[in-house]
Amino acid sequence: xxxxxxxxxxxxxxxxxxxxxxxxxxxxxxxxxxxxxxxxxxxxxxxxxxxxxxxxxxxxxxxxxxxxxxxxxxxxxxxxxxxxxxxxxxxxxxxxxxxxxxxxxxxxxxxxxxxxxxxxxxxxxxxxxxxxxxxxxxxxxxxxxxxxxxxxxxxxxxxxxxxxxxxxxxxxxxx
Amino acid sequence: xxxxxxxxxxxxxxxxxxxxxxxxxxxxxxxxxxxxxxxxxxxxxxxxxxxxxxxxxxxxxxxxxxxxxxxxxxxxxxxxxxxxxxxxxxxxxxxxxxxxxxxxxxxxxxxxxxxxxxxxxxxxxxxxxxxxxxxxxxxxxxxxxxxxxxxxxxxxxxxxxxxxxxxxxxxxxxxxxxxxxxxxxxxxxxxxxxxxxxxxxxxxxxxxxxxxxxxxxxxxx
Amino acid sequence: xxxxxxxxxxxxxxxxxxxxxxxxxxxxxxxxxxxxxxxxxxxxxxxxxxxxxxxxxxxxxxxxxxxxxxxxxxxxxxxxxxxxxxxxxxxxxxxxxxxxxxxxxxxxxxxxxxxxxxxxxxxxxxxxxxxxxxxxxxxxxxxxxxxxxxxxxxxxxxxxxxxxxxxxxxxxxxxxxxxxxxxxxxxxxxxxxxxxxxxxxxxxxxxxxxxxxxxxxxxxxxxxxxxxxxxxxxxxxxxxxxxxxxxxxxxxxxxxxxxxxxxxxxxxxxxxxxxxxxxxxxxxxxxxxxxxxxxxxxxxxxxxxxxxxxxxxxxxxxxxxxxxxxxxxxxxxxxxxxxxxxxxxxxxxxxxxxxxxxxxxxxxxxxxxxxxxxxxx
Numbered sequence: 001x002x003x004x005x006x007x008x009x010x011x012x013x014x015x016x017x018x019x020x021x022x023x024x025x026x027x028x029x030x031x032x033x034x035x036x037x038x039x040x041x042x043x044x045x046x047x048x049x050x051x052x053x054x055x056x057x058x059x060x061x062x063x064x065x066x067x068x069x070x071x072x073x074x075x076x077x078x079x080x081x082x083x084x085x086x087x088x089x090x091x092x093x094x095x096x097x098x099x100x101x102x103x104x105x106x107x108x109x110x111x112x113x114x115x116x117x118x119x120x121x122x123x124x125x126x127x128x129x130x131x132x133x134x135x136x137x138x139x140x141x142x143x144x145x146x147x148x149x150x151x152x153x154x155x156x157x158x159x160x161x162x163x164x165x166x167x168x169x170x171x172x173x174x175x
Numbered sequence: 176x177x178x179x180x181x182x183x184x185x186x187x188x189x190x191x192x193x194x195x196x197x198x199x200x201x202x203x204x205x206x207x208x209x210x211x212x213x214x215x216x217x218x219x220x221x222x223x224x225x226x227x228x229x230x231x232x233x234x235x236x237x238x239x240x241x242x243x244x245x246x247x248x249x250x251x252x253x254x255x256x257x258x259x260x261x262x263x264x265x266x267x268x269x270x271x272x273x274x275x276x277x278x279x280x281x282x283x284x285x286x287x288x289x290x291x292x293x294x295x296x297x298x299x300x301x302x303x304x305x306x307x308x309x310x311x312x313x314x315x316x317x318x319x320x321x322x323x324x325x326x327x328x329x330x331x332x333x334x335x336x337x338x339x340x341x342x343x344x345x346x347x348x349x350x351x352x353x354x355x356x357x358x359x360x361x362x363x364x365x366x367x368x369x370x371x372x373x374x375x376x377x378x379x380x381x382x383x384x385x386x387x388x389x390x391x392x393x394x395x396x
Numbered sequence: 397x398x399x400x401x402x403x404x405x406x407x408x409x410x411x412x413x414x415x416x417x418x419x420x421x422x423x424x425x426x427x428x429x430x431x432x433x434x435x436x437x438x439x440x441x442x443x444x445x446x447x448x449x450x451x452x453x454x455x456x457x458x459x460x461x462x463x464x465x466x467x468x469x470x471x472x473x474x475x476x477x478x479x480x481x482x483x484x485x486x487x488x489x490x491x492x493x494x495x496x497x498x499x500x501x502x503x504x505x506x507x508x509x510x511x512x513x514x515x516x517x518x519x520x521x522x523x524x525x526x527x528x529x530x531x532x533x534x535x536x537x538x539x540x541x542x543x544x545x546x547x548x549x550x551x552x553x554x555x556x557x558x559x560x561x562x563x564x565x566x567x568x569x570x571x572x573x574x575x576x577x578x579x580x581x582x583x584x585x586x587x588x589x590x591x592x593x594x595x596x597x598x599x600x601x602x603x604x605x606x607x608x609x610x611x612x613x614x615x616x617x618x619x620x621x622x623x624x625x626x627x628x629x630x631x632x633x634x635x636x637x638x639x640x641x642x643x644x645x646x647x648x649x650x651x652x653x654x655x656x657x658x659x660x661x662x663x664x665x666x667x668x669x670x671x672x673x674x675x676x677x678x679x680x681x682x683x684x685x686x687x688x689x690x691x692x693x694x695x696x697x698x699x700x701x702x703x704x705x706x707x708x709x710x711x712x713x714x715x716x717x718x719x720x721x722x723x724x725x726x727x728x729x730x731x732x733x734x735x736x737x738x739x740x741x742x743x744x745x746x747x748x749x750x751x752x753x754x755x756x757x758x759x760x761x762x763x764x765x766x767x768x769x770x771x772x773x
Contacts, residue, residue, distance in 0.1 A: 097378040130394045133454030286621035289735030316639035350621025376448035
């Protein structure tokens with residue numbers, strides 16, 4: 001194939017194609033272990049944003065308490081600026097007043113960023129399905145990676161959700 | 176469970192019939208009375224009527240408070256009920272500031288626990304109720320004084336600039352400040368003289384009618 | 397440069413000295429609310445609280461559900477104090493429907509309410525610790541809280557949202573060896589509480605930050621209509637459990653905690669001392685409780701209230717909670733108004749933060765025992 005390309009007279013075009021092809025081959029050969037290394041770095045230091053939106057934040061707090069200790073799975077307690085965060089755990093109901101703020105917080109986070117929808121309210125509106133001020137789930141405004149059901153989810157469920165997210169990150173391409 | 180004697184059940188049946196006839200014919204049961212009775216007995220359910228009528232004695236202390244206020248204001252107020260620890264008085268909105276000042280100065284109630292609105296679209300009125308309590312007076316610790324007034328209600332509300340308004344009690348009871356703001360956004364009742372009549376809980380871009388009015392229906396209902 | 401901001405958000409211009417800060421809703425020291433704070437250097441000039449980020453319309457939804465269906469969603473505003481927020485609702489509905497509660501159920505309710513009060517205060521204390529940068533004080537109460545949660549989980553089956561109190565009593569009887577477990581837990585917990593005293597309340601750094609900050613005088617506490625620990629820290633002896641005893645509180649042995657100082661330190665200490673009283677109540681209630689008997693008066697399906705109204709209140713972890721229920725011969729209530737302690741204490745915030753240092757804001761704010769979800773309902 002390379003010989004064919006070189007023999008043709010349309011030289012500049014052919015060189016471009018050649019470089020492109022070689023690049024693809026290079027990424028395929030080197031990229032996969034490279035991806036793995038980057039993802040391995042990411043999955044054990046997920047920093048959640050400190051954005052409490054409703055009552056599920058109580059169980060999020062309990063998840064970092066000594067009994068559950070979510071930190072041993074690489075989810076760090078929610079402290080620090082959102083500019084350093086790569087995970088947003090939407091803890092429960094999103095009201096119409098909170099929705100633009102939630103989107104604003106998400107937009108300010110650096111890439112790559114992941115979203116966990118925690119609790120029935122964040123998934124479908126839950127108990128507040130017929131309330132006038134509650135969004136029916138957050139997937140209309142954010143791309144959700146993992147849904148954690150429950151009202152509120154037990155800390156174990158949240159930890160499982162976080163581990164599912166880690167599994168998901170492992171299998172994705174590093175951006 | 177007290178499934179009761181035959182006599183109890185008889186009494187209950189007649190009351191059921193009355194309430195059924197008066198308001199809810201759709202509920203007229205497919206079960207006969209005997210079947211219904213058996214059904215209730217099997218489930219072990221109480222067969223007493225929904226609200227047993229118990230005559231309660233009028234408490235003396237509460238009565239004296241109510242007498243005090245009605246002797247002062249005469250027919251400007253109406254004492255709705257006097258129960259154990261609870262008094263409720265309705266007044267016109269023009270007089271509410273005077274009545275509230277009297278309650279604060281003479282009866283020694285010193286703070287408001289809540290300000291609620293209740294919408295009555297049938298009589299085209301909104302009721303505003305102040306639940307007042309006292310910290311300073313030892314005897315009034317148990318008491319709650321409900322001071323109510325009614326304001327006209329408009330079918331197409333325009334909060335802040337229509338006739339749905341009443342004098343604010345913020346100068347009398349300082350603690351009503353946030354409660355009145357909430358009542359304003361939820362019912363559209365404008366409190367005249369309140370220094371800060373802004374929106375509190377609802378989103379800034381809320382453009383619908385005040386949500387706690389009865390003609391505001393929630394999704395799917 | 398003009399930026400298109402969502403409605404309600406604004407970039408405020410700055411004059412030379414005064415700067416406006418939006419503290420929240422995404423801020424480690426705010427919770428689910430926004431405080432619009434104006435600062436002059438390091439000192440707060442004015443504070444305008446902006447709640448409503450969790451306003452879910454509980455009161456409106458309650459008008460569309462019958463008296464039993466209302467139970468689960470009415471406890472959601474404070475899921476870590478769910479027995480106490482359901483308590484006045486149950487009392488009110490019982491009064492409306494004319495239901496008598498069995499004696500044993502009354503004691504079980506009191507025990508559940510006091511266990512839940514401990515759960516609430518421990519969570520509050522954990523967050524208070526982390527707000528002040530005291531990580532140990534997050535770990536200890538958060539760990540001890542789990543033991544109380546275990547007890548309530550054994551009673552009701554759910555971790556935080558118990559829905560254990562129902563009109564007519566409690567949902568189910570106590571588990572078999574509950575009394576023994578509960579006593580053991582209370583005994584252990586009282587020992588732990590003394591350790592909290594040593595590590596947190598005698599900490600010179602905590603004292604330096606909170607003593608003398610955000611002082612609320614007795615007159616102002618009454619005038620502003622505050623409630624709960626804020627009121628009692630300012631020297632007003634008012635506790636609904638004492639003043640208007642509901643269920644069996646008048647038979648039980650406990651006292652009201654009152655402190656005179658009215659500063660942040662006193663406000664942080666009153667709930668802590670109340671946990672000792674809660675332990676006393678639990679122990680006393682376990683002793684006086686009838687050992688057997690019914691725990692629930694069964695209701696008719698879909699009961700109707702009369703043409704009546706009722707106002708009942710209880711003392712929760714954050715102050716008095718009052719329910720105003722209006723019924724009009726329907727299975728659903730006509731209007732439910734929840735008057736909660738957090739909302740009533742909100743009025744203190746602009747008042748207390750004025751003149752305070754910005755760094756002290758979290759100490760004053762969380763000392764008010766404020767839970768935004770409950771305040772917004």
